[in-house]
Amino acid sequence: MSAATAIERSVTVADVRALLCAYASVLDDGELGDWPGFFTEDCLYRIATRENERRGMPLPIMLCDSRAGLFDRVEATEKANIFEPHWYRHILSESEVLKTAADALVVKTAFICVRTMQDGAMSLFVSGYYMDEVARVGGRCLFRSKTVVVDQSRIDTLIAVPL
């Protein structure tokens, strides 16, 4: 492999930001079918509360360990969607690089998500941070691992939608 190729294959902070931004956009546009495409095939996707995460308790609110599992989740979400229509809007804060490897970056990104109901009512939905490991696979940057750590302990509504 030439040096130029190696550079092309590395993951930069700008790559990670673009990935996060496109990811949030797909969720907010409600295009859940595109959501698994942001992950590697053997990915790890978890939603955990900050209290459990801090105590090192392994029990997540939600866990998928493959892209296929994410597709199953999308299907379940869409079938279960018997509520009135509503939309989400994710706002990302700056990303903190925690680890740099040859083929991956680990970054932490705080976020909030607000929800709007069909009648226009708007509310805070969830806050927390993403802990992401981003790798380049076949030229595309993807989430090899994504942990969504939420500040809220009430989790019932969280299970229904990808974050």
Place this chain on the structure above:
Amino acid sequence: MSAATAIERSVTVADVRALLCAYASVLDDGELGDWPGFFTEDCLYRIATRENERRGMPLPIMLCDSRAGLFDRVEATEKANIFEPHWYRHILSESEVLKTAADALVVKTAFICVRTMQDGAMSLFVSGYYMDEVARVGGRCLFRSKTVVVDQSRIDTLIAVPL
């Protein structure tokens, strides 16, 4: 034109972010007289709901097709300002580059805006995204087109203020 000049004249993502940031700052500082200066003379400024935008319905909540029209709007807003004082704070998420042209970039940027009344009460005001076409005119980056797509369908208070 030399190559160096061409490079100076191109629009970078950093330029767009600086423009968006200064734009939000002017709105949040309440300096509405400076607002039209962020647009090209023959600009297009629209506020639309996400539902109408998604359906391709052309009816915007608000439409101005020139900088002069924006000045008119500022004047109307300031004359109509008979409410108790309040302030806005825009928070920008990351920007997604959707199109790159020789002299312009098209970017999508999610945002939320919170409002604070004089008594200190704070509330979510609006969420949505900007769809911006940014060009460089006379050395300055400006909005050639700005569409504010809002998640909320209740629009009465939205008409009063630039977003």
Place this chain on the structure above:
Amino acid sequence: MSAATAIERSVTVADVRALLCAYASVLDDGELGDWPGFFTEDCLYRIATRENERRGMPLPIMLCDSRAGLFDRVEATEKANIFEPHWYRHILSESEVLKTAADALVVKTAFICVRTMQDGAMSLFVSGYYMDEVARVGGRCLFRSKTVVVDQSRIDTLIAVPL
């Protein structure tokens, strides 16, 4: 000093963003003991309302003029913490560079902070902007001066926690 050294010692926007991001992360993780370490020894830390700041009134809500003063504040906060547990989440908007000096940058960054109580209730806590002077001291970027300008005039709960 060689030119290469000078470049290494300059403060870039990326440095400032990384500092702001790490700063917010420490506050949101509740690691207040690490908070003073983000400031130079002879720093200036102020919290002010936007109305007082705009009128040029010098009375801040809070003022510390040294890192030692910040440590005192942390101690007072931790001793006074008799409330039910709660957590904050800061979301940073883009940063606007206002001044560039050889050894420092002055930047303005809008932010909001949401609060989550132990029962999971989530609310808007404060919005405003940071006005920061960031310098490099001993290889590390630190806040030489940080003014937190808040949009809200009700200040009682603000005094208790660093922002």
